[in-house]
Amino acid sequence: MNDQQRNKLLYILSILLLFPALLINLGLMTFIDDEGIRTLVALEMKLSGNYITPTLHGEFYYNKPPLFNWILLGYFKLLGQINEFNTRIPTLVSLLGFAATVFYCFRKKYGTYTAFVLAMTLITCGRILFWDSLLGLIDITFSWLVFVQFMVIYQQFQRRNWLWLFALSYLCTALGFMLKGLPAVVFQGFTLLAYFIYQKEFKRLFYWQHFLGGMVFVLVVGAYYAVYVQYNGLDTVFQTLFTESSKRTAVQFGWWRTFLHLFTFPFEMVYHFIPWSIMILYLLRRDLWKVLQQDNFMVYCALIFLANIWVYWASVEVYPRYLLMFCPLLFGIFLHLHQNAAVQQPWAAKVVNGFMAISVVLMVLTLTIPLFLPQTQSTPYLYLKSGVLLLLAGGLAYLYRYWQPQRLLIIAMLLLVGRIAFNWFVLPNRNANDYGDACRKSSIEAGERFRNQDLYIYRKTGMQWTNSIYLTNTRGKIIPVKMEKMDPKALYIVDPARYFNAVDSVSELKVRHGRRHFIIGTLKAKR
Incomplete structure (x- = not known):
């Protein structure tokens, strides 16, 4: 079996593993607070018949525009009822759409295998796989849209198609605003400024195409608020949206906490996006920018990451789910550097590969734990489930040993097996004691x-x-x-x-x- 055949086999197995990994016991856990808000706003729209002005307990809700609530209502109508499972399905659809978009955008330039691995790193990074993919929140949908916004700007810039660049990116901005408010505008502004200045095209931001594209945003958002104003005034709306975007800064938490956060933020994010974030070691090289400049898309990924990440780096109360749109940009750079790391950065390659090998062993050993824990002894078909998972993990560990070119994809598959185990053994016990x-x-x-x-x-x-x-x-x-x-x-x-x-x-x-x-x-x- 050659590498191409091995790749195809692993693609099929990966996709098959995705469904049980993402769906088993998805609706088991109770709504957390933010899920409760999103679902309650959607439900009150349905009960009141007013789909324009969001409410909570009948009082106007200003923190978020209503697009995500409309999305939830569409799924509720399609699936027939309002419950935990149906509230979380939109998250999974958005996650798969996000991964498919990553695959599409990277495939032409870097090939099917690299693009597929990158898509799987998005799904299987620790924060998404074991937290955000289990919840019915806005962030994955919003991150997907922002990533599309990034890619539209890059692709249309390469084609020098200025009208489509501004029109499509501002359409994404408008939809992002209708999901989460001002952060979508911030992403658009910093991305355009950074890339157009870097490409020495700053003057084009003042051409008619930009103003015409900006009208797309005005028309979409303006149309909604033109209807909204018939039900309620706008003063509190925009004041609250601004407050929501600025309340996590030094203004609220003080300069000392902000100063400490500047140092702790990178380490916290590495922890949350393990195992793939271990490749951050590849960035520790003097000629990094020179290496990235050999590939204009890698330059774009790095530039847009740096242009936008500082907003979160400087904000004290930042949740990892706010950063998901950056994952493909950064992971893409990691994979790009990983290809030649053994030659160019042998010390970093040894650490990364050693970490991955230890992770494989630990993942296999961890799957034996449910057989001995008192908390899991009441699990239906405990030995059958454990046996199947151990067989899968053992087989993947064997392939990891001998199929070296496919190792990253095999690790992603092992993580999916780990998520299935999490669904079967951890979630029921957690729910029973929650x-x-x-x-x-x-x-x-x-x-x-x-x-x-x-x-x-x-x-x-x-x-x-x-x-x-x-x-x-x-x-x-x-x-x-x-x-x-x-x-x-x-x-x-x-x-x-x-x-x-x-x-x-x-x-x-x-x-x-x-x-x-x-x-x-x-x-x-x-x-």
Whole structure:
């Protein structure tokens, strides 16, 4: 079997492994807070019939524009119900679309194998494989769109097709804005500035094509807000969107924490994007820029990464999921340098290859652990599942030893096997011991019990969004906030830590955070 045949075999096996890796027990865990927000906004749109102005508990929600909520509603309608699994399916579709786009953009220049490996590194980096691909959040969809924005600018620049460059990239910016607000505009601005200045085409940013392309953004976003203003004013909207984009900086956290973050940020990100981030060692060479300049696309990837990453590097409260659009850029550079590292950087190649070999051994050994852990002994078909996974992992480890040109792809496949094990053995035990499951059960029970009764949130009780989505979805009614003119016959959700002795309790809601509870009850009679 030659390398081409081996590659084809591994492509097929990789794709087959993707489905169980990404789908098994996808809907098992309780909604986290951000998932609860996204799903609740979409649900309230459906319940109110108002698809223009997002709300939470009937009050205007300003933090994000509504495009992702519309996407969720489309999936809910297609799949038939609102639940954890259906909320997370859009994330997986976007992840696969993101990976396919990476493959498409890199294939012509670097060949099928390199492009396929790069797509798989995106899916199997630690942060995505064991966290973000399990959640129904905006970030993977947004990152995919931003990456498309990057690629449009590069490809159309190479063709000198200025009108299409600006029109298509601003269309991506507009859609990105409708997903997440101002960050999409920031990406567009810094990318255009950096690349056009580097290519000595800065003056083209003032040509008519740029202004005409910018009108695409104005028309798309302006059309939405022209309708929005018929329901609500715009002052709070744009003020909140700006605050959302700036609140994680030194303005909020102070200069000392920001200064410390500048040093810790690279190490934190290397940790989150293991194992592929270990190749960052390849960047430790004096002639790095000279090497990258031999390939204009590698220069573009590096330039756009540097032009945009500083925004997050300087922000204290940054979650790794905000950086996913950079993964193909940086991983692409890593793979480019990896090809000749054994000759040009033997010390780095030895460290990277040694790390990968140790990882293979550890992944195989880890798959034996469920056979002995007390927490996994109740897993259905424990020995069958463990046996299948060990057989797969053992076979891949054998191929890793003898199919050296395919080693990176084999590691990606081993990571998919590890995710299947995670789905089978870790998630059920985690769910059984997660306080979120108790929160979900108590919220659903309360929703069923009080389905036909008027229910309000009492004054400034700070609802936890996990409770909110399960209560609202079960009852099929928006639960509004009640600040005044209390209805003595209605029920109220109260935070007893804030409003002690406000209601006579008829039920309790367990919450995800704080090991506290909320009370559902009727107003106490005035004495």
